[in-house]
Amino acid sequence: MREISYMEALREGLRQSMEKDDRVFLIGEDIGIYGGAFGVSAGLLDQFGPERIIDTPISEAGIAGACVGASVTGMRPVGEMQFSDFVVLAMEQIVMQGAKMRFMFGGKAELPFVIRLAGGSGTGAAAQHSESLENWFVHVPGLKVVMPSSPYDAKGLLLSAIEENNPVMFFEHKLLYKMKGDVPEEMYTIPIGKSKIVREGKDLTVIATSIMVPRSLEAAKILSKEGIELEVIDPRTLKPLDEEPIIKSVIKTGKALVVHEAVKTGGFGGEISAMIMESEAFDFLDAPVRRLAGLDVPIPYNRNLEYHAVPQVENIVEEARKIVQNIY
Amino acid sequence: MREISYMEALREGLRQSMEKDDRVFLIGEDIGIYGGAFGVSAGLLDQFGPERIIDTPISEAGIAGACVGASVTGMRPVGEMQFSDFVVLAMEQIVMQGAKMRFMFGGKAELPFVIRLAGGSGTGAAAQHSESLENWFVHVPGLKVVMPSSPYDAKGLLLSAIEENNPVMFFEHKLLYKMKGDVPEEMYTIPIGKSKIVREGKDLTVIATSIMVPRSLEAAKILSKEGIELEVIDPRTLKPLDEEPIIKSVIKTGKALVVHEAVKTGGFGGEISAMIMESEAFDFLDAPVRRLAGLDVPIPYNRNLEYHAVPQVENIVEEARKIVQNIY
Amino acid sequence: MAEGKKEQQLIGGEIERSKAEDLLYKMVLTRTFEENALEMFALGKVHGTMHVSIGQEAIAAGAGPALKEGDYLLNTHRGHGHFLMWGGDLNLMMSEFLGKENGYCRGRGGSMHIADVESNNLGAQGIVAGNLPISVGVGLSIKIRKTKQVVLTLFGDGAANEGAFHESLNMASIWNLPVIYLCENNQYAMSMAFERAFRIEQISDRASAYGIKGLTVDGNDVIAVHQAVREAADRAREGQGSTLIEAITYRYQGHSKSDRQLYRTRDEVKKWMKKDPIPRFAKLLDIDEEGFNKIEEKAKVDIKNAVDFAENSPEPELSTIMEGIYA
Amino acid sequence: MAEGKKEQQLIGGEIERSKAEDLLYKMVLTRTFEENALEMFALGKVHGTMHVSIGQEAIAAGAGPALKEGDYLLNTHRGHGHFLMWGGDLNLMMSEFLGKENGYCRGRGGSMHIADVESNNLGAQGIVAGNLPISVGVGLSIKIRKTKQVVLTLFGDGAANEGAFHESLNMASIWNLPVIYLCENNQYAMSMAFERAFRIEQISDRASAYGIKGLTVDGNDVIAVHQAVREAADRAREGQGSTLIEAITYRYQGHSKSDRQLYRTRDEVKKWMKKDPIPRFAKLLDIDEEGFNKIEEKAKVDIKNAVDFAENSPEPELSTIMEGIYA
């Protein structure tokens, strides 16, 4: 199959959605002639013109409001937060309006919009441009939260998100944009709310999100040489969470490690860990479920500190090995 | 000892802090002549005048910004979010500026400010005035998060928060404002980062926050008649969390239930549950740690639905009984 | 024929007589509804909070009817009048207010979120200025769909100091969106007097910061509001973009049920009561005391019936609590 | 004595000659620093991103020196010039830029967050308009402490469309805070041209929406900027509140390293290069080519030394990663 990058996969998803459905439009900062800060929308202005590829002033609340208002009146907007951090300025529109409107109106409104957010650290952009805030939105009824970890998933999940009749927070990762992978040319969807076993293994279930999926796979390769076989599961959708495959896997392996980039304290790992505990997998646990996640620190500018602020392959290897070998 | 309400305790804490330290001032919407939407600051304008009790336009980002800017230049502001929900409009200033500034500046700045937030449901105020958003802030390095559940704690923790040299998110609960309790007249502080065993018991450790503390105590009374003794722990500070007393208690009881009002998914309960799992208490668990929390729904207007959207005494009784009697 | 023509005489050059009479009735109905609601609160029959617009009824009476079917409404927390003027059904509104299953929002929204998406009434608002960014999206949607609809976005003086106001008006301006920004300046945002929160004479002066048209009208004058909104709608439909209209008015009652009103004098309130929009509009319509009493009677009866209707309507089933969150 | 007087001649009626010469040097230093930084990026010596102010140096040269010791600075992402004009030490700045332990922020902040709280330089900013609400707090703090300090708050044209701009200017106005809002209008916010993002002629026109003084000056003219800021500071110190100054300028380089600049023509850039503030200020100071070359040489040497200094400085220890979060 054809190999393209995560970024190209997203762009193709946007293009095909727009070709298919003229209710879809894009709105955000510098998404037109600039092509988006990370290039995702490059070329789309030429194809669709400024009425459907809408460059905005620097007004994040306005961007989110545009998505809320346009979606509730029949359009299917895709908004962009240039860096996911900037969503702090759009929380009211997303959380108080977009997420709740349908419910507050007695189920009588539909809000089919997507907010794409470029998240994550690793580019030297320091504390205000490197956050991983997905768990905030997992905590908000009315939203769905999606986080693709491969080019294939990026396209398929984006197409689903745009077809979805609810607000979707779509977290991309800056370091994944250049990742290459097999992506079909035709349109295809990956159901929202379905996780994926990206690697089978018998010794430890690793539940990883976003960039931690490729890192976990690398770790798995390394450990495999030592005879340790990780089973790696990517939830892909964080809300609603597809619990069953995780539970089943933990029943099989008896051990689980959750890996994410976001700060550990108050993060999504707690949700997964608690969910496993509350499930029938509890009785099969040979060791406590552990979390490997970002340190409780704003992302530092210094390259070395930045590197060590979030889990890297070697940390996953080490942590997984410890759990499997019961050396806690 | 003298009995006063949670609201009066807070007011006394504000007054005494302002009397003692003229760097302390209050800023928020309708906190002056109106006395605050819930009356907490009633009378303070008369005593301290409009330079220290500052009524603002409806500009939540501005309020938070005022706290950031005043604190970094030597003042000790106490800002108010009239309803905790409105903090969605101040996230940038709190999370991107206040929380990170010290770190980004290499540890060379101090930001001693407090944001008071009136949270929680139960007043018929519907989905945009009833949220419990504390876990968002638990997830943010640089912040401390405090949540008093009694008049005594309200005053002592508020005095500590104002003396603290870091930003503190101080979550009050609307339904607690009228709760009465013993409160010393003199100034006293309750250390931030210290939990409290509010009831001792041998059968189940209940970790409850805010209004769920009095509800858990009521549940404990009911269950006590059945011979079930709950140990109830109030973390009081959610970040940084005082883990040890919780772990010790779970080692003793072998069972734990986390109760909070906030939506369960992605909430603070996951953090507690995962923390217990990762601790030495894991080996002593006779049953999985469970969470009893808000349903994954925006708070409904209808009184009955609203009531059932969050844990009530009877739910705690039922859940605790099930865990103790192992009928899961 | 001559008589027919007389019937269609335009009151104040703006509103057909029959329509105007209906508006007067609805102004009275709004006030009766709200007075009744305050009573129900006092009796503990309803919970939560609500914000009444007593004294401000002329704005709703002038604004909604200046628009056409298919136009959109983005309402505020103080929006009962606008809801009724938009064609809201009193019974279903009362049901919502009492949290009943047959209310507009199945009892989930209440006064602060009441909406009727079917009639393009996109709801009241619990977040001050929360509807302003939304109006950008509605405006864009109209522009892209090329439907010649317009959006009426309501907000108070207090809302004009939220950041959302700024972003919204600028975006509507640069994209020439068909948004009518109608600011109900009732002199206070809760306890915050206009003069304390602004250092300008008129909120409409802010229009120039965005390059759109701005004007201030007497918000207690149905005709003035109607004319301003109608003209703004005309301009918007012709592709001439947004308008900021400031309607000067006054709120007689407290901000919400718990307001002790220490921030103003009784005299100030009395002064404004002399400019009451309802008798003023009745006078314009040449309606005498007897005629007016009849209108009031009818409103009372309608409200009583609506209360009966709502009280006899079913509560939502607990089993449905998780419904309506996701599509 | 006569000579001494000549020395103190005020350039453009504003700036003492010796100070002006220092400013010219710092303008050249800023540009050299940034050109060097672009090179270091190209060579992969630094990571992250940075925003250079080449072409805009006159604003920093005019603004910072118009203030007094003890005043506050709230800088932007494009703020190297302001940092240097505020008395920033080149070596420690370079160390920060290279992420070293002895940098201003111990290598934690980098170009986007560089600060020196000791000298009341409250830092650069990664969030567009993020410093605007903060300036309200700094202004309030000054007002309460009654210290006659002022705050200089910098931001770009793009920032003026964030909601934070609105809330901040209104609050500063109603409380009469000593804040100088200095908008560096360099015609673009990333790819967004001023004309596309605004429907007004001048950003300073927005001052009237808050009842404060607004003015637009030639941002490539050190003297004009100096005068505007000095006067605004005088007014602020006298209790006459805030001023919005718009300084018109132009950015020659891309927004950040990854900008392909498709949104403008080469000709437009060239047109603006003819108005370059550095030769212009040199001319005003009667500095000939030889004199100017010397200044450039000195700047190059200083930069080279700073790079050496920074490159030879220690990295933060990994063990310190959790330091500096809480007091």
Ligand SMILES: Cc1ncc(C[n+]2csc(CCOP(=O)(O)OP(=O)(O)O)c2C)c(N)n1
């Ligand atoms: C973002 C936000 N801040 C504060 C409030 C609390 N609040 C509700 S209405 C109100 C006053 C609004 O004033 P104005 O906009 O003038 O409208 P009015 O009530 O006078 O009709 C306030 C402060 C809120 N609902 N939302």
Ligand SMILES: Cc1ncc(C[n+]2csc(CCOP(=O)(O)OP(=O)(O)O)c2C)c(N)n1
């Ligand atoms: C809230 C926020 N939105 C978007 C960005 C991304 N961004 C950084 S600088 C910039 C352009 C800023 O334009 P302007 O204010 O004119 O300043 P200039 O870069 O021209 O100096 C953008 C969009 C950001 N850093 N913060």
Ligand SMILES: [Mg+2]
């Ligand atoms: Mg008002």
Ligand SMILES: [Mg+2]
């Ligand atoms: Mg600019």
